[in-house]
Amino acid sequence: MYEGLISGGAVRRLWFGETELYRQHLLRLDPESRRNRFGGAVSDEFIAHYAEPFALSGAIIYGSFVDGVLRGAAELRLLTREGEAEAALSVERPWQSHGVGTALLERVLLVAGNREIKRLHMICLAENRRVQQLARKFDAELAFQSGSVVVDLIAPRPTPISLIRELVADGAELATAMLDVASQLSKRIQHIDGSPARRPAQYRRLTLVDNWR
Numbered sequence: 565m566y567e568g569l570i571s572g573g574a575v576r577r578l579w580f581g582e583t584e585l586y587r588q589h590l591l592r593l594d595p596e597s598r599r600n601r602f603g604g605a606v607s608d609e610f611i612a613h614y615a616e617p618f619a620l621s622g623a624i625i626y627g628s629f630v631d632g633v634l635r636g637a638a639e640l641r642l643l644t645r646e647g648e649a650e651a652a653l654s655v656e657r658p659w660q661s662h663g664v665g666t667a668l669l670e671r672v673l674l675v676a677g678n679r680e681i682k683r684l685h686m687i688c689l690a691e692n693r694r695v696q697q698l699a700r701k702f703d704a705e706l707a708f709q710s711g712s713v714v715v716d717l718i719a720p721r722p723t724p725i726s727l728i729r730e731l732v733a734d735g736a737e738l739a740t741a742m743l744d745v746a747s748q749l750s751k752r753i754q755h756i757d758g759s760p761a762r763r764p765a766q767y768r769r770l771t772l773v774d775n776w777r
């Protein structure tokens with residue numbers, strides 16, 4: 565029943581314990597997208613450290629899921645300057661130019677506004693026209709510096725409706741995240757051993773939960 569909830573490119577917040585999904589997504593970026601995301605070529609080891617749970621503890625991450633796999637993400641970090649935050653987007657190549665980046669940036673702007681963030685910055689390489697075009701759709705100001713561009717976006721002021729929108733979305737998304745975890749566990753268990761009688765006891769109990777479907 566819930567398969568539909570975890571497919572189709574839905575955007576939801578990543579919750580505690582889901583940083584591994586983000587790490588795998590970043591590692592799947594093709595070399596050009598990876599370079600654009602990090603402002604230069606970075607190794608797998610760099611990404612592994614970058615996406616460690618403690619390194620991401622200050623970040624709010626939203627993801628776009630297709631068939632239960634994280635294919636796009638927006639990372640939001642509050643800056644020490646009051647009322648300012650930084651965002652970085654990433655969409656895997658086959659899912660680029662399908663509106664995923666737009667949906668993620670729209671969501672991040674809503675969330676930033678609700679946290680009294682007035683200015684949202686993104687830093688990109690000067691040749692990264694795609695993200696610049698995307699930002700222009702949200703009336704961004706672009707400042708060109710040597711080799712890079714600082715994109716400045718104004719987050720919308722919080723309203724009762726924007727706060728309720730985030731609360732309702734987060735509640736629904738937490739439920740979806742729990743279903744995603746159950747689905748992923750179920751797949752892993754099936755991979756370990758198809759026969760219930762031969763599964764270790766801890767996996768048998770998890771399988772019962774998955775049998776809710």
Ligand SMILES: CC(C)(COP(=O)(O)OP(=O)(O)OC[C@H]1O[C@@H](n2cnc3c(N)ncnc32)[C@H](O)[C@@H]1OP(=O)(O)O)[C@@H](O)C(=O)NCCC(=O)NCCS
Binds near residue numbers: 598654663687
């Ligand atoms: C930049 C990025 C996040 C955009 O995501 P996306 O899902 O491809 O973006 P969208 O499909 O929502 O397109 C957004 C806009 O970009 C522009 N765009 C799309 N494809 C483009 C292309 N091939 N060339 C130039 N502009 C393009 C369009 O203006 C589009 O809006 P429109 O479809 O309404 O006209 C994505 O391409 C990506 O992850 N790139 C690699 C990492 C990166 O550059 N991160 C940014 C660093 S902060």
